Amino acid sequence: MTCNPDRSIRALLGMGGLAIVAGMLATIGGALPARADAADARTRLAQALTHYEAGHWTQAREAAQAATAADPKWGLAQAVLARTHLVLGEGVAAQGAIDRAVADGFDPQRIHQLRAHARLLQGDAAGAVTEADKTPARYRPYADRIRAQAVAAGGNVAAGLNALEAIVARAPQDAAAWVALGQIRMSAGDMVGAVNAAAAAVRAEPSSPDALRLRAETVRVQYGLVAALPWFEAALKRDPYGYDTLIEYAATLGDAGRASAMLDAVRRAMAVRPGSAQGYYLQAVLAARAGDYDTARSILDKTGRGVAGVPGALLLSGSIDLAQGNEGQAAVALRELVARQPTNVTARKLLALALLKSNAAQDALDYIRPAAVRGDADSYTLTLAVRAMERLGDRAGAAAMLDRAASPGRGRSTAFVPDEDLAMLAEDARLTPGDPAAAVPYIRALAAAGRNVEAVASAQRVAVANPGAPAAQLVLGDTLSAAGRMGEAADAYARAAATRFDEATMLRLVDARDRAGQRPQASATLSLYLAQNPASVAALRLAGQWQAAAGDDDAAIETLERLRALVGDGDAAVLAELANAYAGAGQAGIAQDYAAAAYRIAPANPLVADALGWALFANDNIGAAIPVMAKAVRIAPAHAGIRWHMAQIAAAAGDRAVAAANARAALADRGFADRAAAQALIAP
Template identity: 50%
Template sequence: MRILAKVALGGTALAAIAGVALAFAAPARADSAAAKNDLVLSLGLLKDGNFNAARSYAQKAIAADPKWGLAHAVLARTFLALGDGVGAESELGRAATNGFDMARGHQMLADAWLIQGDAKRAMAEADKADPRFGGYATRVTAKALALQGKSPDAIALLGELLSVDPSNSYAWSDLARIRYNAGDIAGASANAQRAVALDHANLQALTLRGELVREQFGLAAALPWFEAALQRDAYFHPALIEYAATLGDLGRYTDMLAATRRALAARPGSPQALYLQAVLAARAQNYDLARSLMQRTGGAIDDLPGALLLGGTLDYQAGAYEQAIGKWRELVGRQPLNMTARRLLGAALLRSGDAKGALDVLRPVALRGDADSYTLALVGRAFEATGERDWAAKYLDRAAWPAADGVTPFGTDDGLAVLANAANNDPGNPVAAVDMIRGLIDAGQSGGALDRAQALAAANPGAPAAHLLVGDTLMTMGRFGDAADAYRRAADIKFDEATMLRTVDALDYAGRRPEANNVLALFLGQHPENVAALRLAAHWQIAARDWDGAIGTLEDLRSRVGSRDAGLLAELTYANIGAGNDDDALDYGAAAYEIAPMSPAATDAYGWAFYAAGDADKAKDLLEKAALLAPRAPGIRWHLAQAYADLGRNAEARAQIALALGGASFTDRAPAQALLKTLG
């Protein structure tokens, strides 16, 4: 490849500008001293990472001397730094028209075409670059290869460049971005750190470092990196978009809106900024505004996952169910593990009358031991619609009181032979390998699954999904401590919700609740808006009898998810009972029971609220119903026993206590045994 011969002769990120500046001392056309001064300032600002200011001064130089080709070339370079390929191409054309030697501009024109998405044309143009600018040209070629799906070739090419030019900060950040997109988060993080260390003005590296820190350590930890980029250039669009999205996830909506407005000032009509504003509008239930903002994007980001999710939601809210189904089906096809998209698609299909389609979409989620009640209820209703009453009853029963079996992988309906055949026919396909391992787990062949999972993790040490798979396998084998270690290796690379829940679950099963609490607290410190983490924290606060803490957490949750979540209202009932707030407990218990009268949790909570308020008779009726709905729940038996005891029905109370004590998960053994003694 001809471009490889150029690597040793060039390579810094601003090599093109350095070459351009060689002609600065004697420009063909530069009659204005002001133009010269402005161009010097532009070059300095470009080097310092203030790209928008550099563009402004280059434009001033052109205004002072419109026929100066070099000024047009420098302006083109600022456009490239800002990600404007069209603007850069136009300015390079003007530069050539006004005397700039395009033998020094092939690498810049290649970059402009690459930004516009024309990888093949970019590679052809990069191959024409002068050897002085070989490093820049090689970077363009590597990114073009990655854009064509040839990431290994791109990584190898950048590796060759860095072997002869190890101080090339932009090559390191390009390598980091390609590895990040390929799922090698650990490798990407190391490369991004190297890029920033070499050049603190590399805004691409600073922004990427923020994205990676957000993956590894959380939302709050990422903010300083985006802020560091914005301190260099307050209107650097990529950093503003990532900054705004992170602020939104942290619940800092006013700051998020301000960041999106700056992004729109930097790049008028920015589809990404308009999308984020649409998300804000949708969260505020201003769906008309959200739709208007999405329409203003002109369809530029319609195929992105977030836009598909939001677009489908807006279509569904407007009654355009088929359009919503189309968007969500596309999203599930791209992201089969996206449970939110599956739930939405399943609900829409069921509403449209396609019960079988809903079952196909929801089954992988419903097969999980920790499936949520909403999904289970959807599956139950879908089975009802297909006339399969027995299956409907099974899932509706689970929906009434979903089992908390921990975080588990998706179930699979494909046979092991089918999965093995797919993996063997495409040994380089990680998706097929993962499916095969999950198939072995489902088939009870944990040993074989573990061997394959560990081999996959060894081959992909920077990919968190590989370590999660090892942990999942160890969990099925009952090796909870080892599973926690595997999950922690994944968390060191990417500390997201799924990894946190798995780690906490494994530590809890291993009897290491304090460590599990620390992991949860660390995650909440970085993701204070995360609903799953808040639910878990509240549940544990109730278990620890931290009633006031639980009430605070649950009220925070209620402000986010609304007041139609029966499980949340039931937990608020229990927490208020513990805190002695009997009136509030009755109100929450009544609300939970009204929403889900067949839920044993809601029924028990409401009955227990009556008991706490001194009405054992009303409590008994509800608690008896709860016991019928969930006959193997020892906590309900214990509540019913106390109501019977207060009503003088001692024999029945003793029977209920015996049933409660027979439950392995029953935690109130001492008070139950003490009451049993008093009953004779």
């Protein structure tokens, strides 16, 4: 590609108009000192402009640095270097280049827009506005964009959005303005607007790495991890050394379960920016996922303050400390994380465990109770609550929790209920009508108080006022679900999933469609999510359960083995489900091994006992199977599946009375599927 100096310099420095371009070309051609290295500087600067125009921004910076090295006193080269630093998000380096450019004779009136950008990148929103306002009219398009971003960063998001929307209306080919608009919309929760802005940015400038990266980020939210990868790769094809893109690409690969490719991307990012805190953090994540906690801690410590306070780093640090026996230190990081993300169930479980190990049972119960009282609380959450209650002497409460932990079923997924007073939440919602940030907690509190009619009406108003916000559709779906209107809830969740197909949205949509009698659509939704997020524990668990329930044991084995590889051998439920699948596939020996391992972990869980009893029966060990299965029946007498297994084992042992009694108990459940076989067993 040949360089178009007119276009390149205008793009780099924010200039417009033929007279300005002509003047700049004169500067390049006529203001060079009469030295041998001047020709090299001119060549290097031309290369910088060519790379910039092609979207090779890191290479453009390197060429501009070479130009300034060849002629350190050439102000224009310093200004071009500043612009390449800015497009790469390097505010401090850009500020230094700007100062050198002015010191070397570059007209300071031509550089206010660059100063504004540098200050914005350094977190000085007010200073960015001040510099943007000093910018002469001929450089205003660039300055106006920076000013709008600074206004939004300063807290007036609506004004910043309005300004950017006006800019793209005037200049629809301004890719940088579209990118800025998309980033702010996404931060504000307007995913429809963000998706549209990202698409417009790519149309305006297909070679822009920023536009391609924003498109990748919106696709990741809208469709999933796998769909986003080609967009990240397209951005890296333009700028192979783009640090921010490499980091996001690496994180996406890691979440998709592609550890080797993730490590390669991290190493490439750290070659660009040695000592990168984000790079060290991602390497620590890889080490922790592999169970090498000493290495993970060693690497995480290298980040210093670079990722301090980042939620992911707090969770990782707490997990490592727990694994290394540093419970008190783990609690410090996890307390901070729960304070910032009160609905983070994983953080609550880890914190409760750390507090229990530190003999702080009351604190542990306080943190785990909000998760334990939910209908969909998992057995581990309930077990943590049981341990805390037992230490506090609350045997009745512990017994009730233990019964729930041993129960084979789980309730529906629900949202966390806010702790604030309902009247205070109502006042916040009244003061900012239509704002999801204030309305959603109020609506959830209404639903929790049983005021479903008011909750649905409020949620409908918020959804209408914020059509592009997935959060508004989710809260509408939650209120409709609480009111028992599952078909309408599924429609609301589907609208949310159209722009934010994350795990929480997927689980709600699958559950609502299933409860609305739409099992094929629910299954299709789950399959689509797994195709995009192949390392999702929740999706793999649900898919394995559904495959087993449908009698597709081979598929269930494949899915559940993938799940076991992710969660390890300490999850009794996964081991029990694998045992059932292997038994169904005729591999009784493997089934018995898995079931025995599950039973050692959770002997009081009726489904685990059932899996062991059924595996023993499949392995022709009826004598050992009967007492284990009888135990499962005692713990969960109303479970039709357990009763039916007991009936078949008893029949094989020749005890027709016990077989018939258990078959009748199974038939009492209207949802029991093997009715014909059970009735045949009862028949004389």
